Amino acid sequence: xxxxxxxxxxxxxxxxxxxxxxxxxxxxxxxxxxxxxxxxxxxxxxxxxxxxxxxxxxxxxxxxxxxxxxxxxxxxxxxxxxxxxxxxxxxxxxxxxxxxxxxxxxxxxxxxxxxxxxxxxxxxxxxxxxxxxxxxxxxxxxxxxxxxxxxxxxxxxxxxxxxxxxxxxxxxxxxxxxxxxxxxxxxxxxxxxxxxxxxxxxxxxxxxxxxxxxxxxxxxxxxxxxxxxxxxxxxxxxxxxxxxxxxxxxxxxxxxxxxxxxxxxxxxxxxxxxxxxxxxxxxxxxxxxxxxxxxxxxxxxxxxxxxxxxxxxxxxxxxxxxxxxxxxxxxxxxxxxxxxxxxxxxxxxxxxxxxxxxxxxxxxxxxxxxxxxxxxxxxxxxxxxxxxxxxxxxxxxxxxxxxxxxxxxxxxxxxxxxxxxxxxxxxxxxxxxxxxxxxxxxxxxxxxxxxxxxxxxxxxxxxxxxxxxxxxxxxxxxxxxxxxxxxxxxxxxxxxxxxxxxxxxxxxxxxxxxxxxxxxxxxxxxxxxxxxxxxxxxxxxxxxxxxxxxxxxxxxxxxxxxxxxxxxxxxxxxxxxxxxxxxxxxxxxxxxxxxxxxxxxxxxxxxxxxxxxxxxxxxxxxxxxxxxxxxxxxxxxxxxxxxxxxxxxxxxxxxxxxxxxxxxxxxxxxx
Numbered sequence: 001x002x003x004x005x006x007x008x009x010x011x012x013x014x015x016x017x018x019x020x021x022x023x024x025x026x027x028x029x030x031x032x033x034x035x036x037x038x039x040x041x042x043x044x045x046x047x048x049x050x051x052x053x054x055x056x057x058x059x060x061x062x063x064x065x066x067x068x069x070x071x072x073x074x075x076x077x078x079x080x081x082x083x084x085x086x087x088x089x090x091x092x093x094x095x096x097x098x099x100x101x102x103x104x105x106x107x108x109x110x111x112x113x114x115x116x117x118x119x120x121x122x123x124x125x126x127x128x129x130x131x132x133x134x135x136x137x138x139x140x141x142x143x144x145x146x147x148x149x150x151x152x153x154x155x156x157x158x159x160x161x162x163x164x165x166x167x168x169x170x171x172x173x174x175x176x177x178x179x180x181x182x183x184x185x186x187x188x189x190x191x192x193x194x195x196x197x198x199x200x201x202x203x204x205x206x207x208x209x210x211x212x213x214x215x216x217x218x219x220x221x222x223x224x225x226x227x228x229x230x231x232x233x234x235x236x237x238x239x240x241x242x243x244x245x246x247x248x249x250x251x252x253x254x255x256x257x258x259x260x261x262x263x264x265x266x267x268x269x270x271x272x273x274x275x276x277x278x279x280x281x282x283x284x285x286x287x288x289x290x291x292x293x294x295x296x297x298x299x300x301x302x303x304x305x306x307x308x309x310x311x312x313x314x315x316x317x318x319x320x321x322x323x324x325x326x327x328x329x330x331x332x333x334x335x336x337x338x339x340x341x342x343x344x345x346x347x348x349x350x351x352x353x354x355x356x357x358x359x360x361x362x363x364x365x366x367x368x369x370x371x372x373x374x375x376x377x378x379x380x381x382x383x384x385x386x387x388x389x390x391x392x393x394x395x396x397x398x399x400x401x402x403x404x405x406x407x408x409x410x411x412x413x414x415x416x417x418x419x420x421x422x423x424x425x426x427x428x429x430x431x432x433x434x435x436x437x438x439x440x441x442x443x444x445x446x447x448x449x450x451x452x453x454x455x456x457x458x459x460x461x462x463x464x465x466x467x468x469x470x471x472x473x474x475x476x477x478x479x480x481x482x483x484x485x486x487x488x489x490x491x492x493x494x495x496x497x498x499x500x501x502x503x504x505x506x507x508x509x510x511x512x513x514x515x516x517x518x519x520x521x522x523x524x525x526x527x528x529x530x531x532x533x534x535x536x537x538x539x540x541x542x543x544x545x546x547x548x549x550x551x552x553x554x555x556x557x558x559x560x561x562x563x564x565x566x567x568x569x570x571x572x573x574x575x576x577x578x579x580x581x582x583x584x585x586x587x588x589x590x591x592x593x594x595x596x597x598x599x600x601x602x603x604x605x606x607x608x609x610x611x612x613x614x615x616x617x618x619x620x621x622x623x624x625x626x627x628x629x630x631x632x633x634x635x636x637x638x639x640x641x642x643x644x645x646x647x648x649x650x651x652x653x654x655x656x657x658x659x660x661x662x663x664x665x666x667x668x669x670x671x
Contacts, residue, residue: 011056033082161209184216307629314650333645348452348639355383450519549655586616
């Protein structure tokens with residue numbers, strides 16, 4: 001198999017995208033097995049992987065995709081039906097190809113041979129079941145008398161003009177011409193455009209174009225598939241003129257007809273006009289790519305540099321303000337404006353549609369439904385919603401846990417749903433949308449819902465809840481996020497060991513997000529994740545505690561209120577603040593982080609809402625809003641409770657970033 005050369009690396013990246021497209025198409029094809037667009041889309045993905053793997057030296061992938069492609073050729077020609085067995089076999093093949101793309105993965109010759117043999121058996125079985133073909137000469141006027149199962153022969157003209165940079169991309173026209181010749185009787189005329197002067201001649205430029213006459217039973221889409229790798233680097237026109245002869249023996253006459261047509265077209269313009277047009281075409285620079293592929297490592301490095309620029313601008317702005325130099329202040333403002341635009345553009349580059357993750361769950365639900373013996377449909381909404389690429393990568397595992405639980409615990413068996421008056425097919429819906437500076441992701445199922453009485457009984461039996469505790473339904477729902485809690489009646493391969501939901505909660509909170517749950521018994525459950533747009537640079541509220549500075553994520557801060565000595569006295573030192581008639585418990589950052597010094601007479605409380613409850617964080621004062629570049633605390637401080645990182649202020653000092661959910665959890669555990 002190919003190694004780690006640049007061509008192989010590029011193939012792995014592109015093949016991963018085509019495999020994702022193939023999987024999505026196959027799952028849709030299972031619902032609409034006769035959809036010609038889906039069949040063609042699956043065929044194109046396979047054809048692309050086959051051709052690219054051959055060029056990159058992945059021989060096993062080439063041979064395997066050739067067998068799959070042969071089956072889909074029969075399906076495209078309506079000689080074979082799309083069956084669930086073929087879909088399942090192709091999905092298994094897709095998984096094997098993905099495994100074969102990993103350079104560290106072991107070779108899997110047994111799986112490769114077994115799948116190739118399975119496709120060959122399908123083709124042989126189909127060939128044995130097909131009626132013996134009736135060979136009938138197809139001439140103009142008697143096509144209707146031929147067997148309707150046979151495709152009539154047609155003669156098409158293919159005008160193909162590769163771009164000037166065709167050779168520079170490693171393309172070879174001989175391979176295209178050879179593949180066209182495999183579609184039927186073909187005659188080719190090569191045309192050479194005007195060449196530049198000898199001293200200006202670049203041997204890597206392509207000055208040829210081709211006119212071909214092809215007699216074939218293949219459709220135009222199948223002919224275009226031959227050019228699938230070079231379609232963006234050439235001009236292609238495929239025509240079928242009614243006046244052309246259609247008999248096989250008259251192909252030579254058709255070539256003569258083509259020469260006459262070509263000559264007539266060439267004579268349609270004056271010689272000087274033709275020369276200038278050809279010269280302009282040959283001198284045309286290669287077309288610019290509409291997009292480029294950039295490694296994630298380079299993108300992360302760019303974000304780090306932008307973060308350093310934001311910090312440097314903060315120091316420059318403070319220096320300009322301290323010195324009172326108007327010219328320096330003007331320069332600082334210009335740099336601030338440019339760095340802000342650069343920051344926004346850089347972060348925007350990191351944003352990718354969450355639909356790239358949603359697509360991967362279609363296969364997950366498909367396999368879970370088969371394993372559980374249920375009929376489950378996955379619906380998605382808001383796939384265009386964009387989120388930071390790092391956030392999406394770290395969000396994948398929590399979403400997998402939630403979807404597995406929805407399929408296993410939420411959606412009932414078909415017979416149970418019928419008895420409840422529901423459709424036998426259950427639905428899991430994924431929805432994403434923006435709201436303010438946050439992205440919300442909802443997982444909803446129309447299953448049995450959560451039973452508060454069952455949750456309470458399980459929690460008491462597990463020792464997670466005292467029998468005398470009185471909790472509301474919403475509070476009982478949150479118990480499912482406790483470690484070791486499970487409502488499963490039996491341990492299965494899908495769930496039941498009481499691990500997963502607590503991991504989900506911790507993972508979401510590690511992303512500075514929140515998770516809420518709502519359920520209606522007998523109707524379904526909705527779990528909602530609230531997430532920030534990015535993890536690299538955030539808007540924060542800079543606060544002061546003695547000589548230290550802390551940053552609270554602005555997305556979690558609702559408001560700031562004063563806390564006076566009179567307020568403390570009225571609460572009898574119970575650390576409860578009366579905020580417009582609501583008692584809000586608060587935490588003193590000074591005491592938790594061990595800051596010494598005297599408290600000011602008037603303190604500030606930053607009010608946040610976590611898990612539907614309001615909490616306050618008492619600080620000495622609020623400095624203001626701050627553009628916060630998040631820096632890791634390092635391995636030595638990774639276990640410090642209540643902190644998620646640090647940032648550098650304009651004066652060069654550090655400010656610690658408070659992990660609000662983790663800090664609250666630590667305080668509750670210490671109480």
